[in-house]
Amino acid sequence: MKNIISILWNNSLKPHKESVLLFDSTAAASEIALMLNGQWDGCNGVIIAKCDEVAVNTAAKLKITTWCYQGTSKAVLERVTADEILRRYAIGERHFINANLRCVVLASVKLSEINLSYAKLSLIDLSQANLSKADLTAADLSQANLSGADLISAYLMRANLKGADLQQASLRGANLSSANLSEVNLTGADLRGANLALADLRGANFHLCNLTGANLTGAKLIESDLAFAIQ
Structure with a gap:
């Protein structure tokens, strides 16, 4: 008792x-x-x-x-539409945590410093978009089109980028620790100084990808995949 x-x-x-x-x-x-x-x-x-x-x-x-x-x-x-997010961003709103933007087209837009952590962004078109310093922590970006996107100093910890297109994307200084980058196309991407610690990079295409100064500690990858990368 x-x-x-x-x-x-x-x-x-x-x-x-x-x-x-x-x-x-x-x-x-x-x-x-x-x-x-x-x-x-x-x-x-x-x-x-x-x-x-x-x-x-x-x-x-x-x-x-x-x-x-x-x-x-x-x-x-x-679900948030492209027009809605652009309108709200234009008046100063930056926080769209957990937003559903699946399949939305936001190519070539400026969304720097936006907070899309935990957001549903699979199959989204963000090609040529400015996402510098964006918070994409744990976001679902599987099969997203991020070709040519500016992701300089972006936060992508634990993000799911499986099968995403990151050709020619700029990821200098980005934090991609523990992110899923399996089967990602990183052809010509700039990952100088990026944090890729514990990231899953198996099956990624690193052709002419610049990995100078990148942190690959504990990353899952096939060494031969780095043969055509710039290190």
């Missing part, structure tokens, strides 16, 4: 894990933070001590918005 009381007492003293909720707009997040007595992160996230999903759903319905938990394996936010 004493042990049970002790366990209950200790559990009651432990801090409850906070929940981070993501909404499909910054305005909705700001207003719902007030409604739920939560903390608005200045973007599209709300931090609350204890998540009551009934209350969250009620608030979301009132504000005509959708939401999901940060880092959820499957985003439930509404």
Whole structure:
């Protein structure tokens, strides 16, 4: 009996894990933070001590918005169109965490410093786009067209780029640690100073790819694939 009381007492003293909720707009997040007595992160996230999903759903319905938990394996936010993301970017919004942009065409656009972490970007066309310093942490970019894209100093940790087209892309100083780059086309790409530690590079095409100063510590690759790379 004493042990049970002790366990209950200790559990009651432990801090409850906070929940981070993501909404499909910054305005909705700001207003719902007030409604739920939560903390608005200045973007599209709300931090609350204890998540009551009934209350969250009620608030979301009132504000005509959708939401999901940060880092959820499957985003439930509404699909964002190319026009919508460009409009919101033009007025200063940069945070589109968990957004669904699958198959969207955004070729040759400027989206530098945008936050698309955990976003669904498979089959997206970002060819020739300016994504310098963009946050693409854990984003799904499988089979994406990133040919000629400017990804200088971009954050791509744990991103899924399997089968993506990165021909002639500039990835100087980009962080690709633990990213999935298997079967990626890196022909002519610039990866000088990039961090590829623990990345999966098996089956990637490195023809004329510049890897000078790149960190390949622990990377999974076939040595012969680097035969035509610049090192």
